[in-house]
Structure formats: C-alpha cells, structure tokens
Amino acid sequence: MKQVVSFDDVLAEIAVLVRPHFGKGRTAQYIPQLAGVNPNQFGMAICTIKGEEHAIGDADVSFSAQSITKLFALGLALNSIGDEVWTRVGKEPSGTPFNYLSQLEHEEGIPRNPFINAGALAVTDILLNHAAEPDALVRDFMGMLGVAHLAIDEDVAVSELETAHKNRAIANLMRSFGTITHDAEAVVEAYCRQCAVTVTCRQLARAALPLAARGFSPLIEETIFPERLTRRLNALLLTCGTYDSVGSFAYRVGLPSKSGVGGGLVAVIPDHAVVAVWAPELDRFGTSVVGAYALEYFSQLTNCSVL
CATH class of the missing domain: 3.40.710.10 (DD-peptidase/beta-lactamase superfamily)
Structure with missing residues (x-):
C-alpha cells in the first residue's frame, strides 16, 4: 500500500x-x-x-x-476443528443470492461456501458441538478482538426469527442430507441471534x-x-x-x-x-x-x- x-x-x-x-x-x-x-x-x-x-x-x-459475524464464526470453527469444516462446507463462490435454496438441493446439502446463509448455518451447527450458545460465543469473540463489550440486539433477533422462513427451509434441507446434525430450529435461532x-x-x-x-x-x-x-x-x-x-x-x-x-x-x-x-x-x-x-x-x- x-x-x-x-x-x-x-x-x-x-x-x-x-x-x-x-x-x-x-x-x-x-x-x-x-x-x-x-x-x-x-x-x-x-x-x-x-x-x-x-x-x-x-x-x-x-x-x-x-453477515459480517459469519467471518468470526468461521474463524472459531476453523480454530476448533481445522480443515474438517470443509467436509461440510465448500470454498467456491456461489454465483447465487445468499439465501438461495435450489442450488443447495442440487448439490445434496453441501453449501458452496461459509458466507452464504446455508454455509453459515452449517458453521453454527459445528459451533453447537462446542458451546450451548454459539451466538454468545461469536459475540464475545468479536468483543474480545474489538476491545469492547458487545451486545445482541434482542429486538433485531426476534425480528429475524419471525421472518426466518427461508433459513428454516435451508436448515431442514441440510438436516435431511446430514450436513447439520442438531435440531434445525435450534441452529436457526442461534444463527439469527448471532446476526443480531x-x-x-x-x-x-x-x-x-x-x-x-x-x-x-x-x-x-x-x-x-x-x-x-x-x-x-x-x-x-x-x-x-x-x-x-x-x-x-x-x-x-x-x-x-x-x-x-x-x-x-x-x-x-x-x-x-x-x-x-x-x-x-x-x-x-x-x-x-x-x-x-x-x-x-x-x-x-x-x-x-x-x-
């Protein structure tokens, strides 16, 4: 530079x-x-x-x-289980909107990358193996790095959960393929709270x-x-x-x-x-x-x- x-x-x-x-x-x-x-x-x-x-x-x-929180969630997951993350999520550009469903079904429940919603939900599922509240884990990780006390906006979290119909469909589709292993609703709730x-x-x-x-x-x-x-x-x-x-x-x-x-x-x-x-x-x-x-x-x- x-x-x-x-x-x-x-x-x-x-x-x-x-x-x-x-x-x-x-x-x-x-x-x-x-x-x-x-x-x-x-x-x-x-x-x-x-x-x-x-x-x-x-x-x-x-x-x-x-979705900026997806970066920090991915960092936590990679620090926890390393390259095993890539057995559930790809590394390729999607070429489609972040909440696209058809591509995910065609590719048998493996998201193209960890930054589209499907990939982020898979990462949340991984973090659920290490923390009961992965949203709080991501919040605290970002806060530690940012030298700040960060909060989850409860109104935004509720607003997201009430309109998360497509994310629920994505999570349930991945659950059917075995890409996520926890209850789909629990994964969606943790993801929506993380985004807030x-x-x-x-x-x-x-x-x-x-x-x-x-x-x-x-x-x-x-x-x-x-x-x-x-x-x-x-x-x-x-x-x-x-x-x-x-x-x-x-x-x-x-x-x-x-x-x-x-x-x-x-x-x-x-x-x-x-x-x-x-x-x-x-x-x-x-x-x-x-x-x-x-x-x-x-x-x-x-x-x-x-x-």
Whole structure:
C-alpha cells in the first residue's frame, strides 16, 4: 500500500465523494427492525497494525453486524476443528443470492461456501458441538478482538426469527442430507441471534485486525489465527465475501471484504490495516451502496489493492 496522503485526509475526502450516492439503495426491507433504520448515516474507521486509529462520521454508532459475524464464526470453527469444516462446507463462490435454496438441493446439502446463509448455518451447527450458545460465543469473540463489550440486539433477533422462513427451509434441507446434525430450529435461532450482534465501525476494524497482521492481534497482543489460516480466510473473503456481486466488487475495490445487510462492510489490507464502513442502504445483492463506493474511493486514493 502506498499511502499518498494522511488517512484523516483520505476519510474527509471520501465523506464528500460518497454524498451523491445516498438514496441509491434501500435498507433491508425483509427484516422489520432493519427496514426502519435511518438511511442517512455514514461512518468509517481505519485501524492499522501499528495500533493507529482514524475515524469519521458515525464510526462510533452501533449497527447490526449481520453477515459480517459469519467471518468470526468461521474463524472459531476453523480454530476448533481445522480443515474438517470443509467436509461440510465448500470454498467456491456461489454465483447465487445468499439465501438461495435450489442450488443447495442440487448439490445434496453441501453449501458452496461459509458466507452464504446455508454455509453459515452449517458453521453454527459445528459451533453447537462446542458451546450451548454459539451466538454468545461469536459475540464475545468479536468483543474480545474489538476491545469492547458487545451486545445482541434482542429486538433485531426476534425480528429475524419471525421472518426466518427461508433459513428454516435451508436448515431442514441440510438436516435431511446430514450436513447439520442438531435440531434445525435450534441452529436457526442461534444463527439469527448471532446476526443480531451490534458493533461500531471502530470496533469492527479492531476485531478484524488479525487478518491484516498474519493472525496476530496487536491490540490484545495475542495470536488469534495461525498465519496459514489467516491467508485462507482472506482468500475466502476476496472470492466469497460479497455474495453474487463478488466479481464486480473485487474489480472495484480489490480487497478481501465482508458485507452485512445491516449496511456494514469490512475490508482487509494485508500487512497494513483494516477498514470498516457503515451506511444502511443496500444494493440488490445486500451490500451497502455507499459503503462499497467508500471502499472503492479508499482503494483509489491510497493506491491499495491486493490485485
């Protein structure tokens, strides 16, 4: 990464550049508690492997992490059982929406990757072998890495459970193939509660920092992931982290990234920093419209990309 100007100047410029893109998306309409979030919010934070932090806008406002939590759940599962995870979940881009059902049935209950909903449900099933409440395990793991006490938004969790009809269908289909081994409803409930974890941009950038530091967290001075695993997590983020728009997203941004329908995005610059951004309006793929533009501008202004 070639840093041509200060990160504070970069963030200030991005805040101006993204203004025309507000109003181009919609909040997550299928989750009532997220549908009503004020769409005119924007926050961005950078955490470097040297411990420097830079932030702008609503970077310290909590939002629903949603699918970004899948990254941390996967990290926990891989740390627990290693490559055995890949006997139940694939590593390929899906090319389909995150809650697509037909592909899963055609491929006999094995999800394409751990970041679509089917894959995340399989990971939750794995974590249920190690914790009675995997949602709390993921919350506490993210909180430890983010040097923060995180919470599960109970209203969002209830809202998700009440509308989780397709996730229930996915879980029951995988149960019929033996991909998940626990009660399907218990898996769905834990998954929905996990998605309801709230986080700020600053906390999220801190939590993902080990992925930029070869598995080591400079903040808590502890190795979180083996270096080999860190490379693989970043590879999965680059190829699967933004669902069926991953190709165009990689073309625009060129960084391993994970999106969530709460409007959050986190991007890793290996050996340098993590960038987190939040803006609630989504495109048709479930990725923050303004957030994607913010990361694209960041990549251009700093000349950073892994591609």
